[in-house]
Amino acid sequence: MVRFVWVLALLAVVAPASAAPLVLVERGQARATLVVGTDPSEQAQGAAQELQSYLQRITGAQLPIAARPGSGANVLIGQAAARDAAARLGLPLPTGQTYLFNDEGYVIASDGETLILAGNETEPYEGTYFAVYDFLHSLGCRWYFPGEFGEVVPRRATVTVPALRRTVRPDMRVRDTWYSGHLATTAQQQEEFRIWKRRNRMSRTALWLHCADPNARFLQNPVDDSTYRLLPKEKYWETHPEFYSLNPGGTRNERFLCMANPGALQAAADTVAEYFRDNPNHHTFAFSPPDAPVLCHCPACTEAMHGGYGGEGEGEVSDAYFGFVFRLADEVARRCPNRWVASMAYYNRCRPPEGVEGKRKNLLIQLASIQQCALHSYTDPRCASRQEFGAMFRRWAELSAGQVFYEYAPHDWTHLQRPTWRSQGIAEDYRLMKKLGGWGYSNEGQMAWLSTGLNYYVRARIAWNVDEDPAAMIRDFCRRFFGPAATPMHRYYTTVEQALRDAPVHFSSPAADEFFTALPRPLLDRCAAWLEQAGRLATAEPYRSRVAAFQIHFDRFNALEKARAAMARGDYAAAARFGEAMLETVARVGNSALLQDAGPWGGSLTGAAVTAFAKRVQPWTDGTKGRLIAALPAEALFRADPASRGVVGRWYLPDANTKGWRSIRLTADWITQGVSGPDGALYRGLGWYRVPLELPQGVSGRVRLFFPEVKGSDVWVWCNGVFAGHTRNTGSALMTVDLEGRLRPGRNLIALRVQGSGGRSPALCVRGEGGISLPPFLFVPLDEGEFPDKRTELSVLPAQWLFRTDPEGKGEALGWARPDLSADGWRQIPVPAVWEETWVGAYDADAWYRVRFTIPAEARGKRLVLRFGAVDEQAWVYLNGELIGEHTEQSTGETVHQIWDRPFEVPLTNARFGEENVLAVRVRDSVGAGGIWKPVRLYQLP
Ligand SMILES: [Zn+2]
Ligand SMILES: [Zn+2]
Known part of the structure; x- marks a missing residue:
C-alpha cells in the first residue's frame, strides 16, 4: 500500500545561538549582495528582483544583484546559487516533481554570513519565489488584497537576519482560487490577482489547468462537460452509437456515455491509455459530466441509478456515474501505473457511491460543497449541513486517493456583498482536510474583496500550515493595515466574524432576511459606532483610505437593512431611497474589484434590484395605483x-x-x-x-x-x-x-x-x-382591473394560429398585420408553443402569428385586456391592422434576457364587437427557443 509521505509540514531547526545576525542593510546603507549564480533560472532572477525592489522600499537602500558572491554578506537566491551551500548546511533544496505532487517546498537558512532563499523550481513549482516572499513576510510585508490598496510595506533603516534553518513544505498540494468565469474582469484585474496569488504562495494555474487544455500535464481540473474526451466522436459515434448515453426520446448524446456498456468502458480506457502513451510527461486524465445531470436512460444504467432519476440533488446519480468511474480507474491502474484519473463530485453527485468498496489509489476527486451552509465549519456540531458534508468527505477519503475541495468563495447569488469573514472556520475545515489526507482547494472566487475580507489570505496561509493561528492573523492584519484605527477595526472585524460563526441560521447564498437574522440591527449599530471611531482615528494615509473602504462596504449592507426595515413598515418610498444609497456606496469605490453592484448572475440584492423592487411596490402605497x-x-x-x-x-x-x-x-x-x-x-x-x-x-x-x-x-x-x-x-x-x-x-x-x-x-x-x-x-x-379575481376571461382565442417566418423583416411593409390578408404562404402552429419544438425547428429571426376571433357584442363598452403569459423574446401586437402594444427592449428598457419569460398585457383598443377581429403578433427571437410559448388570454376588467 502506498502511503503518502506528507509529514514535513513546517520543519524548523534553530541554529546555534552563538551565530551572529546577518546584516543586509545598516542605517539605510546596503551591506549585502543578492547572488543568483552564473546561470540563473528565470525564477531566480524574478525572485531576486522582487527582493531587491521590496528591500529598497523598506530601507531606501538598493542591494546589487550579482552572479557571484561579494565581499560582505550574501543572499543566495535560487537553485543555481544556493544548491551547494544548502547541502553543506544539511538542508538539501527540494527539487523534482513526481506523480504524488508532494515535492514542493523551499529552504530559508542563515549561518551569519549567507542567507539562503531557494526552493523547488521544477515546473509547476515556484519554491524560490515563495522563499523570498516568506522572508519578506517575516520583515512585515503583507499582500492582503490585490494591487496597491492591499499591500503593506514597512519602513526601517536596518535589516538583520537572525540565525535560522528552515525547510518549509505546504500542508496542501493544491492551493487555488480563481475568479468565476461569470465575472466581468479586466486583464489588469486578472494580472493583479495572479501576482497576488504568487506573493501568498498559492499554486500556479499550470498545476490545475482545465482538463481539455493540451498543456494540462500536471493535475487537471475536471471541468463540467468534459466526459466527451473519453469517447472521441470521430472514433466511435458512427461505429458504436451504443457507447453513448441514451436520451429519453431514443436518440444518443455525443457529450456523455453509457455508464454500463462494457465496450464503452474499454474504449474509454483505451482513450486514457493512448493519452498517456502519446503524452508520457502528463500525469492526469480528468473528465466530468455536463453541469445539468445528463444521464444514460438505457435499462442497465437505469438499474444502476437505484431508482434515482427523479432524485436530482439527492445523489443517486452517484451510484451509476461513480460505478463507471471506479471501474475505469481500476482498468487504468492496470494499464498505466502512477497516473491519475480525476473527476468531480458535483452538487447532484457529491454523495459517495454505494456498492463500491476499497480505496482507489489512482483516483482524485474534486469535491463540490456548492449547496452547503457556508457560515459554519465541518466540525460545528450545530450545523447539520456541514456535518453531512463532513461525513461525505470522510467516505470519499476512504474511497479515493486525493480530494480537492471546490468551494464557492463566497457563494453569493443574491449579490448581497455581505461580509463572509470566517478565519476560524477556515482553519477548522483545513485541519480536518489535512487529517483526512485532502489535497487542497480549487475555489470559484468572486471579485468582491471587501466582502471576502481576509478569507483568501487566511486560506492561502492555512494551506501551508494548518496550525497557524487565524486569530493572530486577524490581529496582525488590523495592526498593520489600519494603524491608529486598529482597535475599533479589530472589534468590528472579529464581532462580525463571531456573529456569523454563532449564527442560528444556515445558508450558502443568503436572502436579506437570513443575513440580518445573523447580523441584526443592534449589532449593526455597534459596528457603525466602531467604524465611526476608526474614521476619527485614521486621519492620515494610507489608513484613512483603508478605513473608508471598509466603511463604504458596511454602508452598503447597512442601507440594505434599512431598506428592509422600511419595507416592513410599508414605507416603500423610503425603501427605494435606501436602495439608491446602496448604489451610491458602490459608486464611491468606483465599482472596482473591492465592491461591485452586479454579481455573476445579476442578483436580487444589488442596489439596483432592491430599488427596483421597492419602486414596483411603492405605487400601490403612495396613491399612484393604490393607497x-x-x-x-x-x-x-x-x-x-x-x-x-x-x-x-x-x-x-x-x-x-x-x-x-x-x-x-x-x-x-x-x-x-x-x-x-x-x-x-x-x-x-x-x-x-x-x-x-x-x-x-x-x-x-x-x-x-x-x-x-x-x-x-x-x-x-x-x-x-x-x-x-x-x-x-x-x-x-x-x-x-x-x-x-x-x-x-x-x-x-x-x-x-x-x-x-x-x-x-x-x-x-x-x-x-x-x-x-x-x-x-x-x-x-x-383600479381593480389589475387583479385576477376581479376579471372575467373571454374564451375566444383558438388553439391553432397561422404562422410565417420573416427572415428579412419585410412583414410590416408587406402588410402582414392587415385584416384582409390572404392565408397563402401561412401554416398552422399551436399556441402556446416554443416554435423550435414545432415544425418550424431551429430559427432565430422575425416571425408572424395571426389569428381570427369574435368578441361578444355584450362586451361593448367594457375594458378588455389581452394578457400574454410570455413571448420569447420581443413582441409587437396588432389588432385589425393597427399596432396596439409591444413588449420589446425599447418599450421595457430591459434586455431580451430579462423579458423573454415575463408576462405582459396589452389594452384591447381598436376592437370590433359582435364581429370578427384579426390579431397579428410579430415576434423577434435572437437566440434559442422562440415564440408565443405561454397562454394568451382575453380578459374583461370590472
Ligand atoms: Zn447506459
Ligand atoms: Zn450552518
Whole structure:
C-alpha cells in the first residue's frame, strides 16, 4: 500500500545561538549582495528582483544583484546559487516533481554570513519565489488584497537576519482560487490577482489547468462537460452509437456515455491509455459530466441509478456515474501505473457511491460543497449541513486517493456583498482536510474583496500550515493595515466574524432576511459606532483610505437593512431611497474589484434590484395605483401544520385556542427562525400565522391585502374567522387577496396559511424555504382591473394560429398585420408553443402569428385586456391592422434576457364587437427557443 509521505509540514531547526545576525542593510546603507549564480533560472532572477525592489522600499537602500558572491554578506537566491551551500548546511533544496505532487517546498537558512532563499523550481513549482516572499513576510510585508490598496510595506533603516534553518513544505498540494468565469474582469484585474496569488504562495494555474487544455500535464481540473474526451466522436459515434448515453426520446448524446456498456468502458480506457502513451510527461486524465445531470436512460444504467432519476440533488446519480468511474480507474491502474484519473463530485453527485468498496489509489476527486451552509465549519456540531458534508468527505477519503475541495468563495447569488469573514472556520475545515489526507482547494472566487475580507489570505496561509493561528492573523492584519484605527477595526472585524460563526441560521447564498437574522440591527449599530471611531482615528494615509473602504462596504449592507426595515413598515418610498444609497456606496469605490453592484448572475440584492423592487411596490402605497391603509405588525403567532389539520380544526377563528403556538417575525422566513420538522430537518410544509390588527374608524370599501414577499408557493387568507381568498406565488404576478367588507373598526384577526417550498435534503439540494418574509399590508387600489379575481376571461382565442417566418423583416411593409390578408404562404402552429419544438425547428429571426376571433357584442363598452403569459423574446401586437402594444427592449428598457419569460398585457383598443377581429403578433427571437410559448388570454376588467 502506498502511503503518502506528507509529514514535513513546517520543519524548523534553530541554529546555534552563538551565530551572529546577518546584516543586509545598516542605517539605510546596503551591506549585502543578492547572488543568483552564473546561470540563473528565470525564477531566480524574478525572485531576486522582487527582493531587491521590496528591500529598497523598506530601507531606501538598493542591494546589487550579482552572479557571484561579494565581499560582505550574501543572499543566495535560487537553485543555481544556493544548491551547494544548502547541502553543506544539511538542508538539501527540494527539487523534482513526481506523480504524488508532494515535492514542493523551499529552504530559508542563515549561518551569519549567507542567507539562503531557494526552493523547488521544477515546473509547476515556484519554491524560490515563495522563499523570498516568506522572508519578506517575516520583515512585515503583507499582500492582503490585490494591487496597491492591499499591500503593506514597512519602513526601517536596518535589516538583520537572525540565525535560522528552515525547510518549509505546504500542508496542501493544491492551493487555488480563481475568479468565476461569470465575472466581468479586466486583464489588469486578472494580472493583479495572479501576482497576488504568487506573493501568498498559492499554486500556479499550470498545476490545475482545465482538463481539455493540451498543456494540462500536471493535475487537471475536471471541468463540467468534459466526459466527451473519453469517447472521441470521430472514433466511435458512427461505429458504436451504443457507447453513448441514451436520451429519453431514443436518440444518443455525443457529450456523455453509457455508464454500463462494457465496450464503452474499454474504449474509454483505451482513450486514457493512448493519452498517456502519446503524452508520457502528463500525469492526469480528468473528465466530468455536463453541469445539468445528463444521464444514460438505457435499462442497465437505469438499474444502476437505484431508482434515482427523479432524485436530482439527492445523489443517486452517484451510484451509476461513480460505478463507471471506479471501474475505469481500476482498468487504468492496470494499464498505466502512477497516473491519475480525476473527476468531480458535483452538487447532484457529491454523495459517495454505494456498492463500491476499497480505496482507489489512482483516483482524485474534486469535491463540490456548492449547496452547503457556508457560515459554519465541518466540525460545528450545530450545523447539520456541514456535518453531512463532513461525513461525505470522510467516505470519499476512504474511497479515493486525493480530494480537492471546490468551494464557492463566497457563494453569493443574491449579490448581497455581505461580509463572509470566517478565519476560524477556515482553519477548522483545513485541519480536518489535512487529517483526512485532502489535497487542497480549487475555489470559484468572486471579485468582491471587501466582502471576502481576509478569507483568501487566511486560506492561502492555512494551506501551508494548518496550525497557524487565524486569530493572530486577524490581529496582525488590523495592526498593520489600519494603524491608529486598529482597535475599533479589530472589534468590528472579529464581532462580525463571531456573529456569523454563532449564527442560528444556515445558508450558502443568503436572502436579506437570513443575513440580518445573523447580523441584526443592534449589532449593526455597534459596528457603525466602531467604524465611526476608526474614521476619527485614521486621519492620515494610507489608513484613512483603508478605513473608508471598509466603511463604504458596511454602508452598503447597512442601507440594505434599512431598506428592509422600511419595507416592513410599508414605507416603500423610503425603501427605494435606501436602495439608491446602496448604489451610491458602490459608486464611491468606483465599482472596482473591492465592491461591485452586479454579481455573476445579476442578483436580487444589488442596489439596483432592491430599488427596483421597492419602486414596483411603492405605487400601490403612495396613491399612484393604490393607497396604503396599514402594514400588518411585524410579529405574530405561528404554528406548523405538518398533517394539514388547521382548516378542519378552524385555527383561523378569532377565539381559537392558541396553546402550542409560538411568536414569530413576519420579516424572515420560518426556517430562519428555527422552525424545524420532527427529525430536526428544515420544515417546508404548511404553516399558520395569526396576526391581530387594530383599525381605526372609516376603513371600508375595496381594501386588499398585499403580500410583497412570500417564501412559499401559496397563501390562504381568513379575516375575522371567514375565508377571504387564496393567492399563488408565481414570482412575477402581484399577490393580493380581496378583503372588501370583511374588516371592521377596532380589533381584527387575520389568519394566514402558507405552503412552504423547496428541495428535500438540507445538504444536497436547494435548502428550501417557508413563510412570510416581509409584512403584508392593507391598501385600497384605484383600479381593480389589475387583479385576477376581479376579471372575467373571454374564451375566444383558438388553439391553432397561422404562422410565417420573416427572415428579412419585410412583414410590416408587406402588410402582414392587415385584416384582409390572404392565408397563402401561412401554416398552422399551436399556441402556446416554443416554435423550435414545432415544425418550424431551429430559427432565430422575425416571425408572424395571426389569428381570427369574435368578441361578444355584450362586451361593448367594457375594458378588455389581452394578457400574454410570455413571448420569447420581443413582441409587437396588432389588432385589425393597427399596432396596439409591444413588449420589446425599447418599450421595457430591459434586455431580451430579462423579458423573454415575463408576462405582459396589452389594452384591447381598436376592437370590433359582435364581429370578427384579426390579431397579428410579430415576434423577434435572437437566440434559442422562440415564440408565443405561454397562454394568451382575453380578459374583461370590472
Ligand atoms: Zn447506459
Ligand atoms: Zn450552518
